[in-house]
Amino acid sequence: MTSIDRSRSSFSPAATPARQLVEKTALGPIGKVVDAVKGAIQDIPSNIQMGLDVFEAAHLKELEKLFGKDSKPDRMFDGQLVGTQGQTFAPGTPLGQVPGVTPRDNPNPKETILYVNGIMTPVEGQLREMQSIADTSGAKVLGIHNATQGLTVDLAQCVTDKLDKGANPAVDTLADTLYSELKAGRDVSVMGYSQGGLITARALFDVQNRLRVEDGMSQADTEKLMGHLKVETFGAASTRYPDGPKYVHYINEADAVPTLTGLGGSLDPLAFIKDAGKGAVVHRFTDGNLNPISNHMLDTLYMNHRVPFDEARAGRF
Template sequence: MGNLGWGKKDKSPTDGFSDKEVGKTCVGCEAGQEPLSDMDLDGVIMGRKDGACAPLTKKNEALTRATIQGAKEQAFTSNSNCCKGKHPPDGVADKTIVYVNGIRTQQGGHCQTLQDVADTTCAKVIGVYNATRNSVADLWQAKQDKSWIKKHAADAEKDAPDEEPRMSPKGRNPAVDTLRDMIYAEASSDQEMEIFAHSQGGAITSVALYEAEKQLAGAGMEENMSKVSVTSMGSAAQQWPDGPEYTHLIHARDFTPVKLGLRKSAKKDASRAGKGAKVVRFVGEPGGGSFKEMEPGDDTGGTSFTKYHDVDQTYLKAQSQFNNGCRGKS
């Protein structure tokens, strides 16, 4: 099965970590050990270490505030003149973005997007890696993520504080576990957290937010969800919890958000996009020209699995254009 567009497929034969075949790396492994596969790194925090993309945590590692802070200090940054002009002298904005990728994304693709986000936003950028196994397994996992969104949304509507909160099984999706723990650790410490999420990464983020919200509510700190801001890009998530600050970017011809996520119509945004969310539906061609926000009467045409779904050529380009970012500027 080919790339269904729910992620970013490597275009080169190497993975961005080493000269080994795509999907394997010896970054962080001990002498004599086998190279780490994509699945070995499922759910780890990724960043830049010793000048190269590298895992900053181990799979299933229990996260602490110190671990998260250490990861932030090994983030991707931009050295573009555009960023230096906006944020002198070093070009780095005083914030960290956590990026969560979609399906069919190998290590090198994830790392490249971390740099792309840094070059677009001028922020420090680390990632929660959502590893790929194969198309069928990735799609099945994404379907499970969406099922858990539905369960959590139903729980939120019931508002039954005396019941034990339902949580997705630990290890079902390691990226959910990591992101949930990061959100809880940051929000419970009264720290702001910014997330960029693409495709299945949006569904992962929605599940993690619902579960972190339940944990914060149990600690009497539910209002701290307002410390979290999310930019979703072509997201597969059909619903989001209230509390965080949201911007949802949806290309009107991108199959994933139009058919699986918040849809093309804005009719249900108030109940599904998160309270106060900004939902930007837009049109335009990824290959050239510019995007514009969709207006009534725009002939958007049919959807495509892949053409309008690329995180860099469609969504980061649109995010930069709508926010006067530095993407594509030297």
């Protein structure tokens, strides 16, 4: 969250008419709204005027982010594979050709994890989360990027993902990757965080459908093949997962995302309509404070509760 720029004085001299004209021309739509409000109250006491200056300095960029301004650069990477140093690779690139993020104390890990990020996370943000996962798990981490287009658009996409409607490049890339790896006889480990967990669930249902419809496999054979998938979710927004993969779901009961939009907390009146997947381990814990954002963080909260996959499957948290 952007903080107030304290180096900027609230007692700046009034702009000249020529300067005002240039500044108004350069303002975006949100800036014009703020400017219009300021203009309408020029005659009110100066302390309120100074308050508006502080609001403009501190929050204009945050408002622009809210509605997706300047998100075009990140959209370029939607659905791409992400490797070390934030390098991106086209969907379909063999995983062995993507240099992953490795633990700081082990440049040659044996395991590889595919990671799908949540909302409001550009590539550089996903890269930081990938490093946290690598250091915690001891595995090499490859990202599948879920691009951000601002909070409002990201949330709208979450709704369409829950309805299994609309295109989402991250869903397509993950589904294609998992399908190809399974057909090649390889095991795959996947992590999905927040919306990334929802994307993971949607991709898994896509893979299940391909195996059943396109390949004509029985339900039993489909589940057996999908049993080669290890899936971990953290604060995920999905309420349903297909049978077959081996699951571990982490839910912080102080986190509104999974408790209200995902598999729910320990006391959930809607639990009967939710499905964590056959044989899934759901680890619920309570950690955090009154800050809903910090209670949902992957690197500073959920990774503190993550244990090795086999231990988690055995219930040893």
